[in-house]
Amino acid sequence: MTTRIGLDYQGFQRWRRPFEVGFWVVMLTANTVFNGLVSWFDHVYHSSGTSNLEPWVWEASSSLVILALVPFVVAATRRWPLRFDTWRQSLQVHVLLTVPFCLVHVGAMVGLRSLAYLAMGSHYRFGNVPVELFYEYLKDFRTYLSFVSLISFYGFFVRRLQGEASLLAEPDEGPPVEPVDRPERFLVRKLGKEFLVAARDIEWLQASGNYVNLHVRGRDYPLRATMAGIEERLDPSRFLRVHRSYLINLDHLAEIEPLETGDARLTMRDGAHIPCSRRYRAQLRERFGETPVGA
Incomplete structure (x- = not known):
């Protein structure tokens, strides 16, 4: 017995991969533009110590590294899914994974910014390393767990569309209908x-x-x-x-x-x-x- 639904799983499968990749690209591009504009107004429009390109270099370098790290977050979410029976253990693992996520993000981001500043004939300074690293970790902590939540919700939607199987449970009363x-x-x-x-x-x-x-x-x-x-x-x-x-x-x-x-x-x-x-x-x-x- 089957049920006809508005969105068919097989039809969804045909455009699932472009949708998934495109979602992250569009979302991080929009985030870069929005944050870049805010940063430009804060550092350029309201002051005179920052060039027009610097806010865009900061945001673009950060977004590019985060985009490259998305497959890592997806793989980690599949390995330690947030499900009703295991979410506590999985959440503990994901909290620990925010540390390498931040270290890779900051290290690669600083490298890209240094190359961009060098191309502009300047030198990039990260600032007070412990303070700046802690500041970046707070942002990356929020970003990583937000991504895990988003991926988990998307996976829940896909599973609902696809369907999940389970073994027939033994009845509370009387013999089972078939061998368990x-x-x-x-x-x-x-x-x-x-x-x-x-x-x-x-x-x-x-x-x-x-x-x-x-x-x-x-x-x-x-x-x-x-x-x-x-x-x-x-x-x-x-x-x-x-x-x-x-x-x-x-x-x-x-x-x-x-x-x-x-x-x-x-x-x-x-x-x-x-x-x-x-x-x-x-x-x-x-x-x-x-x-x-x-x-």
Whole structure:
């Protein structure tokens, strides 16, 4: 059972990457222009000791370094996500990460400013290092945690659009409808709606951090579990581990292509290519041999 919604996840995926990159570029560009104008009025219009270019050099150098650090913040947020069950531990880690974030930001920013001043025939002075560094840290502390909050909120929106899977819970009263240790169906939540996905409809699974993505008819539903844990709960006659990060549904396997390295490339019925490492290839030999399977 599916529900039609105004914003489709697959359509969103087509422009997701340009949107994400463009968002940071546009936001930091607008921030640079705004802060540059404020700084220009403060240091040029209201005084005579600063040249017209200096405020723009200050803001542009800072924004360029922060833009370069955005992938680091994104990676850190994925590694330590702010979720209801782990937000306290993750927040502690992110508070500690504000220190290297600030040190890299300030160091690279001062380097860019020094080069810019040198090109203008001048010399850049950072000022009293402990005082200025503490001042910059206060700003970077706010910036880093603001970015983490923004990325976390965006990730929450994407997950709501994409949908999240979970195992069916054992009922409070009475026997479970199906075996809890080997579920026949998974519960998927999407934009406030819930529907069931049959285990046999899962085409392949991929490990992704603390999650395992269930690939079903062109969609990925993240399930909070380990690959080893979910492998134990799937039917071994249907599902087979082929890689450290992949499990496949043998009913959806179309072709096995041996590689010179001893690994193999698996082609699924939906056209997806799944790696098969030498460690697991023997199991495929036992099931199918080396010839293409499926139709």
